[in-house]
Amino acid sequence: xxxxxxxxxxxxxxxxxxxxxxxxxxxxxxxxxxxxxxxxxxxxxxxxxxxxxxxxxxxxxxxxxxxxxxxxxxxxxxxxxxxxxxxxxxxxxxxxxxxxxxxxxxxxxxxxxxxxxxxxxxxxxxxxxxxxxxxxxxxxxxxxxxxxxxxxxxxxxxxxxxxxxxxxxxxxxxxxxxxxxxxxxxxxxxxxxxxxxxxxxxxxxxxxxxxxxxxxx
Numbered sequence: 001x002x003x004x005x006x007x008x009x010x011x012x013x014x015x016x017x018x019x020x021x022x023x024x025x026x027x028x029x030x031x032x033x034x035x036x037x038x039x040x041x042x043x044x045x046x047x048x049x050x051x052x053x054x055x056x057x058x059x060x061x062x063x064x065x066x067x068x069x070x071x072x073x074x075x076x077x078x079x080x081x082x083x084x085x086x087x088x089x090x091x092x093x094x095x096x097x098x099x100x101x102x103x104x105x106x107x108x109x110x111x112x113x114x115x116x117x118x119x120x121x122x123x124x125x126x127x128x129x130x131x132x133x134x135x136x137x138x139x140x141x142x143x144x145x146x147x148x149x150x151x152x153x154x155x156x157x158x159x160x161x162x163x164x165x166x167x168x169x170x171x172x173x174x175x176x177x178x179x180x181x182x183x184x185x186x187x188x189x190x191x192x193x194x195x196x197x198x199x200x201x202x203x204x205x206x207x208x209x210x211x212x213x214x215x216x217x
Contacts, residue, residue: 005054005104005178012104012181014164019045026098051184054104059176064216066108066196067164067176068206069152072097077202082151082191084117085141086217090151090193093213095206097186105180106209107142108190109150109172109216115141116169135187138165138180142173148216149193154182158196176209192216 005012011019013129022045029038047206060067076094080085097103118138136156154163165180167173182188190213200206206213 004070004164005181007178008056009054011049012052013052013060014181014183015048019048020051022046022048051103053102054178055102057106057176059209060212062212062215063110064190065175065212066070066190066214066216067106067148068095068188068200068208068211068213069105069108069179069190070097070186070206070208071102074200074202074204076189077198077200079178080189080191082193084119084139084153085151086116086149086191086193088193090191091196091198092189092191093135093198093200094187094189097188098181099184099194102158102208103181103183103186104178104208105152105154105182105188106175107167107175107179108152108213109142109148109173110175111142111144111148111150111173113167113169113173114143115172116165116167118163118165120202136155136163138163140165140167140179143215151191151193151217152179153191154180155163155187155189156182 003013022041026038026042072095075096079089080092139153162183195217
């Protein structure tokens, strides 16, 4: 089974095993002496249906716009050191995803995937700034046609235990295109090198592929 989520999928395909893992035992226990377990597994299945939803998004037409890579709340806007590819201080915008947010991630820009790094790490709460340094994460470097460097980092949260990142080096990304998913609470950092004017602020709610984080000049 291909467990890569595509545009048009109502549910993220990575959720199928977890949804079935709740639904099947719920049905099996329902007419037995262990019926209370049916409600437990049923609740897991229902929550998983909600968690792995994949709503359609309207991608902004502005060619120089940089869109959010994740649904959630802005928890950092400022300068930070990008350690994987650029190895210097750039502008960074961080989005924290709670358990109630959509967890399908999308590309912030059009461009070619120039690099990809996975780093196994810890699982501190993703809304804390040190999660950017210590947690399990996968970083991809996207280079735009006009030479801008964008780095998106998917970061596992306190109870997240798996990051899926689809594109490989050389793949041509489209702005707003689905690029992966993080399971059960997490964070996405976007680093922007060069002249960039952010249009969001701290604690603002954003949507992946739809909310404009700023404009590339």
